Amino acid sequence: MKGNIYMIAGPSGVGKGTVVKQLMKLDEKLALSVSATTRAPREGEIDGVNYYFLTREKFETMVAERGFLEHAEYVGNCYGTPKQPVIDQTEKGFDVILEIEVQGCAQIMEMLPEAKGIFLLPPSYNELEKRLRGRGTETEEKISKRLETARTEIAQAYRFDHFVINDDVDAAAARILDIIREYRD
Amino acid sequence: MKGNIYMIAGPSGVGKGTVVKQLMKLDEKLALSVSATTRAPREGEIDGVNYYFLTREKFETMVAERGFLEHAEYVGNCYGTPKQPVIDQTEKGFDVILEIEVQGCAQIMEMLPEAKGIFLLPPSYNELEKRLRGRGTETEEKISKRLETARTEIAQAYRFDHFVINDDVDAAAARILDIIREYRD
Numbered sequence: 001m002k003g004n005i006y007m008i009a010g011p012s013g014v015g016k017g018t019v020v021k022q023l024m025k026l027d028e029k030l031a032l033s034v035s036a037t038t039r040a041p042r043e044g045e046i047d048g049v050n051y052y053f054l055t056r057e058k059f060e061t062m063v064a065e066r067g068f069l070e071h072a073e074y075v076g077n078c079y080g081t082p083k084q085p086v087i088d089q090t091e092k093g094f095d096v097i098l099e100i101e102v103q104g105c106a107q108i109m110e111m112l113p114e115a116k117g118i119f120l121l122p123p124s125y126n127e128l129e130k131r132l133r134g135r136g137t138e139t140e141e142k143i144s145k146r147l148e149t150a151r152t153e154i155a156q157a158y159r160f161d162h163f164v165i166n167d168d169v170d171a172a173a174a175r176i177l178d179i180i181r182e183y184r185d
Numbered sequence: 186m187k188g189n190i191y192m193i194a195g196p197s198g199v200g201k202g203t204v205v206k207q208l209m210k211l212d213e214k215l216a217l218s219v220s221a222t223t224r225a226p227r228e229g230e231i232d233g234v235n236y237y238f239l240t241r242e243k244f245e246t247m248v249a250e251r252g253f254l255e256h257a258e259y260v261g262n263c264y265g266t267p268k269q270p271v272i273d274q275t276e277k278g279f280d281v282i283l284e285i286e287v288q289g290c291a292q293i294m295e296m297l298p299e300a301k302g303i304f305l306l307p308p309s310y311n312e313l314e315k316r317l318r319g320r321g322t323e324t325e326e327k328i329s330k331r332l333e334t335a336r337t338e339i340a341q342a343y344r345f346d347h348f349v350i351n352d353d354v355d356a357a358a359a360r361i362l363d364i365i366r367e368y369r370d
Contacts, residue, residue, distance in 0.1 A: 121306075124347040124364070154343035158336055162309040165350055179309070 003029070003090040004183050005112060007098045007160075008176065009105050010120030011150035013132045015166050019120060020099045022173035030180070031094035033086050036062070039077035052082065069111055070104035081108070095180055102153040109159065116183065117160035118176055123167045125150070188214070188275040189368050190297060192283045192345075193361065194290050195305030196335035198317045200351050204305060205284045207358035215365070216279035218271050221247070224262035237267065254296055255289035266293070280365055287338040294344065301368065302345035303361055308352045310335070 010016045024032055036052040038059050047053045054062070059078050063071055071080030081098055089096045098108065098115070108115055122128040128150055132143050157163065162179050166172040195201045209217055221237040223244050232238045239247070244263050248256055256265030266283055274281045283293065283300070293300055307313040313335055317328050342348065347364050351357040 121348045123349075126346070151343055155340065157342060158339035161311070163306045163348075163350055164308075165348055 001093055003031075003093050003095040004180070005086060005090060005096050005098065005115040006176075006180060007100055007105055007108055007115055007117045008120065009100050009102045009117070009153075009160070010166070011102065011122065011128065011153035012146045013128050013150060014120045014122050015131065015169065015172075016099060016120055018169050019166055019172045019176070020097060022169050023097065023176050026173060026177050027095075027180070029094055031089040031096050033081055033089075033096055033098045035100075036068070036080045036082055037077060039079075069098070070100065070107035072101065072104055074101065079104075083111075095184075102156050105156070105159065116162065116179075118162045118164060118179060119157045119160035120172065121154065121157065121163060121165050122150075123165055186278055188216075188278050188280040189365070190271060190275060190281050190283065190300040191361075191365060192285055192290055192293055192300055192302045193305065194285050194287045194302070194338075194345070195351070196287070196307065196313065196338035197331045198313050198335060199305045199307050200316065200354065200357075201284060201305055203354050204351055204357045204361070205282060207354050208282065208361050211358060211362050212280075212365070214279055216274040216281050218266055218274075218281055218283045220285075221253070221265045221267055222262060224264075254283070255285065255292035257286065257289055259286065264289075268296075280369075287341050290341070290344065301347065301364075303347045303349060303364060304342045304345035305357065306339065306342065306348060306350050307335075308350055 008016060008020055024030055034048065034052060036054050036059065038054055038056045041053050062068060067083055068080035069083045069086060071078060081100065086096050105117060129147055132138060132146055164172055164175045193201060193205055209215055219233065219237060221239050221244065223239055223241045226238050241263065247253060252268055253265040254268045254271060256263060266285065271281050290302060314332055317323060317331055349357055349360050
């Protein structure tokens with residue numbers, strides 16, 4: 001049986017990465033899509049595992065050949081979701097998880113209307129602010145900017161099929177898995 | 186100590202009324218605001234309990250005197266939240282719950298920026314549709330229309346301070362109470 005494709009998105013700081021990491025541990029028929037980027041690898045990042053690290057030239061060729069489900073430029077670097085590996089995985093029966101930025105979702109919804117959208121929300125803006133502040137790595141100005149961005153991202157939530165609140169990482173991952181399993185039946 | 190004011194809103198069919206009814210049972214320092222309406226009382230409805238039933242003339246006088254926190258016309262009838270009783274209750278130390286339609290919230294946010302907004306979301310559009318269908322009282326056309334309205338209502342969620350998913354009435358009511366109690370500390 002062919003697998004389904006799930007977009008998991010949410011505002012800046014909601015903890016999407018952590019929830020997805022936990023989700024992947026819960027079920028062996030899930031495959032996480034690997035994104036492509038033109039940014040330089042950070043220490044310890046492995047090509048083909050964390051990202052496909054591409055030159056800007058190669059990235060642009062793939063854009064021209066319609067090789068991405070979505071792509072965007074973000075703080076001077078390009079990011080994209082290569083299409084072919086996603087299709088291959090679903091054909092092998094895996095449910096593929098795309099962990100993407102909110103702004104990439106509209107493109108995917110257009111290219112793959114059968115993909116299911118899951119939107120992760122914080123319990124509140126206060127909580128989101130607390131988490132951003134808790135990282136301890138960002139200036140007040142950056143935190144304000146991120147909260148502003150989060151608002152515009154949450155304003156896109158209505159385009160998604162499912163809503164999950166990340167009040168607790170394990171609970172949120174389990175709720176996402178429930179959604180995925182319901183589509184399998 | 187003065188109480189706070191909470192707006193609880195959510196899309197058509199999310200089960201707001203049921204959740205609020207459950208919430209009111211959980212804490213004795215909560216007061217439910219009674220709305221005013223020009224629609225005729227339904228069987229069993231009591232003036233001052235379910236609604237303040239007003240003539241259109243009286244309603245319009247109150248609008249002119251800025252007696253409402255918000256008011257709107259909906260399917261030919263006027264609905265509004267009288268301001269004075271809400272203020273009186275908070276001064277007596279009650280936390281006041283306003284169960285309102287999404288379109289009324291912008292007016293309240295403007296008149297009472299200190300009011301906290303809690304937005305109730307369905308787990309998914311599929312689930313919302315199932316609930317609307319489950320009522321068994323509405324035509325297919327009305328269900329489609331309500332789902333369309335729900336989308337535009339969910340698009341307003343980002344204006345609220347807190348997000349709660351109504352996957353289970355008891356759990357949703359308990360989560361709202363947690364939010365309210367956090368503001369009391």
